[in-house]
Amino acid sequence: MNRVVQHPIQAFAAALAAVGILSIMDAVMKALVLAIGIYAVSLWRxxxxxxxxxxxxxxxxxxxxxxxxxxxxVARGVIVTIMAGLFFWGIGRVPLAQAIALTFIAPLIALMLAAAxxxxxxxxxxxxxxxxxxxxxxxxxxxxxRAELGPEVLLGSLAIIGSALCYACNIVMMRHQALAAKPLEITFFQSLTITILWLSLIPFAGMPLWPAGKWWIWIWVAAAMSTTGGLLFAWAYARAEASYLAVTEYSAFLWAAALGWIVFSERVSLYTVAGAVLIVGGCIVAARGKSKQPGEVEVAT
Known part of the structure; x- marks a missing residue:
């Protein structure tokens, strides 16, 4: 283990970039879920x-x-598999911006878990x-x-809340894992665990649908984004505390609102705009407060 000095704002920027990349991936995944189903897209991705x-x-x-x-x-791979399965099933039934808003209970739970x-x-x-x-x-x-919610939206919302609870654990585990291993190692073994878990469902759920050619392209795009976002998160969480970086998750709403409107024609209300202002303000407050306190952490090399 080598001791390196990193300015926390660099880790914050890397985490923000990871959130942006993974938010775009969420939109790609929503389109894939609607086209070929949650099981097929999860396994092939x-x-x-x-x-x-x-x-x-x-x-x-x-x-x-x-x-x-x-x-x-392995433990984080199991958590991520459950988290992703619930989330991607949910966004197939819930507007993207609303889905991301529901996940924002995760950073607050993560703050308490990080302290504990x-x-x-x-x-x-x-x-x-x-x-x-x-x-x-x-x-x-x-x-x-204020909008009417059908049963599908309600079930999707419950699935996303369950995913958010898993993600709170995931945020804390990212910090613990990032101090113990390099980003490439983390990404590979997490991917291996997730793949094994999805393959283990074949005897019960059957062989998933083989996607058409055009969907394979988007599966590769989603996988590339997942890998890139994971590497950025691993780098960031090795250099700053989970309680500090957790607030970057709120920036995902801005991506979700924009992509939901552009890609899926999901209307953005004035409530959404007002909420987004508060979300961005919260991220800025957290970043400015920590940027004045550069610290030293141990990073695996």
């Missing part, structure tokens, strides 16, 4: 992501991770930023409450 991450990781012939580190990789399990100190600006951003979510939810 997992296989393609494993191929990509393996091509980056295996040629390096690095030592195998220790048993304790492997347990972390990682013994991180929760700064006042991180708390203030999260509360401001969560206030934006409340505004959005109030706006959504």
């Amino acid at each position: 997992a296989v393609v992501t494993l191929i990509m991450s393996g091509a980056l990781y295996l040629p390096r012939r690095l030592p195998r991770p220790s048993r304790s580190v492997m347990k972390i990789h 399990f990682l013994h991180e100190r929760i700064g006042s600006r991180s708390i203030l930023g999260s509360l401001a951003a969560f206030g934006g979510v409340i505004v959005i939810v109030l706006g959504q409450a």
Whole structure:
């Protein structure tokens, strides 16, 4: 382990970039779920992501991770599989912006988990930023409450809330994992775990649909975005605390609102705009508060 000094704002920027890339991937995945179904797209994306991450990781012939580190990789892979399955099933039934708004309970839960399990100190600006951003979510939810919700939307919303609870655990695990392994190792073993889990469902669910040619292109695009976002997150979480980086998740709403409107013709209301202002403000408060406090962390090399 080498000690390196990193300005926390760099990690914050990397996490923001990861959120942006993965938000675009969410829109691609929504289109794929609507076209070929959640099971097929999840399995084939997992296989393609494993191929990509393996091509980056295996040629390096690095030592195998220790048993304790492997347990972390597998545990997070299981959490991510459940989280992604619930989320992608949900966004097939819920407008993208509304779905992302529902996930914003995750960073607040992650703040408490980081304090409880990682013994991180929760700064006042991180708390203030999260509360401001969560206030934006409340505004959005109030706006959504004015619309009529069908049973499909309700079930999709419940699935997304379940995914958000998993993601809160995932945020904390990312920090723990990033301090124990390199980004390429994390991405490869997480992809391996996810692929094995989806393949294990074949005896029960049957062989998934083989996508048409045009959908394969988008599956590869989604896999590339997933790999890139994962690498950026691993780099960021090795250099800043989970409680600090968690607030970057709120920026996903801006992407979801724009992509939902452009790609799926999902209307953006004034409630959405007002909530987005609060969300961005919360991110800025958290980033400015931490940027004045560069720190030193241990990073695996």
